[in-house]
Amino acid sequence: MGLRRGDSESGEESSGWGDGRACNATCRTRTSMTKKKSFIPLKFGGFKESLLHKPSHNSARIPNHSPRMWPRSLTPNKLALLFHSPKGKPLAQWVSPFQAFFSTHIVGDQPILVRDFILSALYDPKHGYFSQRSRSVGVLERSIKFNQLEGRKAYMKHLDKIYKDSDIAWFTPVELFKPWYAHGIAEAILRTTNLSVPLRIYEIGGGSGTCAKGIMDYIMLNAPPRVYNNMSYTSVEISSSLAEIQRETVGDVQSHSSRFRVERRDAADRSGWGDVQQEPCWVIMLEVLDNLPHDLIYSKDQASPWMEVWVQKQLDSGTLNELYKPLEDSLIKRCFEILDLDKSQTAQSSVISKAKSIWSKAFPKPQRCWLPTGCLKLLEVLHGVLPKMSLIASDFSYLPDVRIAGERAPLVSTKKDGRSSDYSSYLDAKGDADIFFPTDFWLLERMDHYCSGWMKPDKDQSSKRGKKRRTIMLDTSSFMEEFGLPSKTRTKDGYNPLLDDFKNTKFYLSVPTHNIK
Numbered sequence: 001m002g003l004r005r006g007d008s009e010s011g012e013e014s015s016g017w018g019d020g021r022a023c024n025a026t027c028r029t030r031t032s033m034t035k036k037k038s039f040i041p042l043k044f045g046g047f048k049e050s051l052l053h054k055p056s057h058n059s060a061r062i063p064n065h066s067p068r069m070w071p072r073s074l075t076p077n078k079l080a081l082l083f084h085s086p087k088g089k090p091l092a093q094w095v096s097p098f099q100a101f102f103s104t105h106i107v108g109d110q111p112i113l114v115r116d117f118i119l120s121a122l123y124d125p126k127h128g129y130f131s132q133r134s135r136s137v138g139v140l141e142r143s144i145k146f147n148q149l150e151g152r153k154a155y156m157k158h159l160d161k162i163y164k165d166s167d168i169a170w171f172t173p174v175e176l177f178k179p180w181y182a183h184g185i186a187e188a189i190l191r192t193t194n195l196s197v198p199l200r201i202y203e204i205g206g207g208s209g210t211c212a213k214g215i216m217d218y219i220m221l222n223a224p225p226r227v228y229n230n231m232s233y234t235s236v237e238i239s240s241s242l243a244e245i246q247r248e249t250v251g252d253v254q255s256h257s258s259r260f261r262v263e264r265r266d267a268a269d270r271s272g273w274g275d276v277q278q279e280p281c282w283v284i285m286l287e288v289l290d291n292l293p294h295d296l297i298y299s300k301d302q303a304s305p306w307m308e309v310w311v312q313k314q315l316d317s318g319t320l321n322e323l324y325k326p327l328e329d330s331l332i333k334r335c336f337e338i339l340d341l342d343k344s345q346t347a348q349s350s351v352i353s354k355a356k357s358i359w360s361k362a363f364p365k366p367q368r369c370w371l372p373t374g375c376l377k378l379l380e381v382l383h384g385v386l387p388k389m390s391l392i393a394s395d396f397s398y399l400p401d402v403r404i405a406g407e408r409a410p411l412v413s414t415k416k417d418g419r420s421s422d423y424s425s426y427l428d429a430k431g432d433a434d435i436f437f438p439t440d441f442w443l444l445e446r447m448d449h450y451c452s453g454w455m456k457p458d459k460d461q462s463s464k465r466g467k468k469r470r471t472i473m474l475d476t477s478s479f480m481e482e483f484g485l486p487s488k489t490r491t492k493d494g495y496n497p498l499l500d501d502f503k504n505t506k507f508y509l510s511v512p513t514h515n516i517k
């Protein structure tokens with residue numbers, strides 16, 4: 001005990017601050033250390049008002065093209081190194097509650113929707129990528145002492161060594177920047193939450209438990225004692241091995257154990273949640289959205305209707321190909337409505353649609369569009385069961401060098417002989433490749449508003465609307481400058497990997513309006 005905000009959990013460096021909240025004014029500087037960050041008073045109950053979007057049907061689309069985080073060509077294998085190890089020794093077993101549709105192959109005799117193909121390819125207990133590449137969420141033995149590293153070169157060398165020594169598939173930012181990354185999230189929660197009610201936090205896909213431990217440490221040391229004493233932290237984790245690791249990580253601090261529990265289950269399965277919980281709570285999801293199943297829709301040209309894509313196996317050759325059916329699946333249709341895709345096809349004057357039809361016949365251009373149906377399903381469940389939740393999600397807003405066709409297409413990345421390479425067809429992923437998608441944060445916000453019941457599809461005439469939510473999207477660097485302690489991840493020459501490198505990741509925060517003062 002005795003740690004304060006600013007002290008490292010490994011004790012490597014101490015700021016000596018008595019109370020982190022009191023030091024915001026002087027210590028929060030930008031990377032360059034030239035510009036002092038304006039002091040944002042820490043009061044419980046509200047984001048800085050200017051940071052919060054009022055939800056709007058017309059909210060501007062966040063471009064997918066944020067600058068690259070690590071252009072793969074510039075820093076060969078560095079992106080891959082940060083997230084995937086050259087080795088990846090199977091140490092722990094990923095067990096998925098999903099039905100293994102197929103005993104020997106990802107696709108059986110019957111065609112399946114693309115999202116079911118992805119679900120199997122990633123999570124099937126026998127054939128899934130994560131089942132084979134188990135122990136894919138790495139745990140650093142000790143925090144990186146950024147302040148002792150000279151600069152970028154030294155940091156990269158250090159990372160290389162960590163990957164070589166650890167035999168781990170990949171390290172996520174919360175792990176690489178522990179405990180500071182989790183502390184930033186805890187600070188965001190403390191600034192926003194109503195502390196007169198017990199603090200309840202849910203984390204979906206907590207990986208190794210590093211976020212949970214960091215947040216609980218921070219609250220224990222920085223919030224009024226009653227907040228820590230009355231808090232609960234529930235982790236919903238699909239992987240049994242990771243659930244076990246989380247228990248161990250958080251259990252390191254004895255007092256956390258009675259406030260922390262892991263439920264091993266699929267968070268998108270409504271039945272696991274039990275009764276609706278009306279109390280305010282927080283839901284955290286770090287790098288979970290990118291690995292959730294997606295669907296694919298296809299249109300053979302600019303004027304033809306969208307079709308849903310199924311995957312089927314050629315019985316004679318065993319090869320996989322796509323099958324197109326009219327839109328029927330209800331999850332795909334809901335996602336389609338939220339995207340307003342049908343509007344773009346139907347709400348045109350007859351002159352325009354005639355011209356378009358002629359043009360598309362002369363110059364047909366097939367269209368493909370990936371839909372985050374797994375995320376939609378998860379949000380529907382979360383809003384249904386936790387109507388007063390506040391949400392913090394972080395993920396990739398953009399992925400470089402994607403070879404798969406279509407809007408919001410994934411990277412399908414495999415590794416052979418320690419080298420990573422990308423497939424040009426998702427159908428090649430048969431348990432040997434990671435499939436990860438960029439998050440369209442504009443769409444995430446829309447889905448959030450639909451699932452809360454505030455935005456309604458045009459066809460829905462019911463008068464009952466949910467309450468407005470306030471939302472904000474921040475680059476990781478902005479989030480960490482706002483809520484974290486950037487000085488802790490800065491190297492001697494001023495290079496700050498957390499602020500400088502994570503250009504293609506964002507945070508999404510969404511709070512119900514009753515939380516705002």
Ligand SMILES: C[S@@+](CC[C@H](N)C(=O)[O-])C[C@H]1O[C@@H](n2cnc3c(N)ncnc32)[C@H](O)[C@@H]1O
Binds near residue numbers: 286
């Ligand atoms: C890419 S890892 C990220 C881990 C951790 N959040 C981090 O940032 O280090 C994705 C995590 O989500 C979990 N996960 C994926 N789908 C899930 C689901 N439907 N329900 C619960 N957990 C899920 C995985 O088991 C894993 O822990």
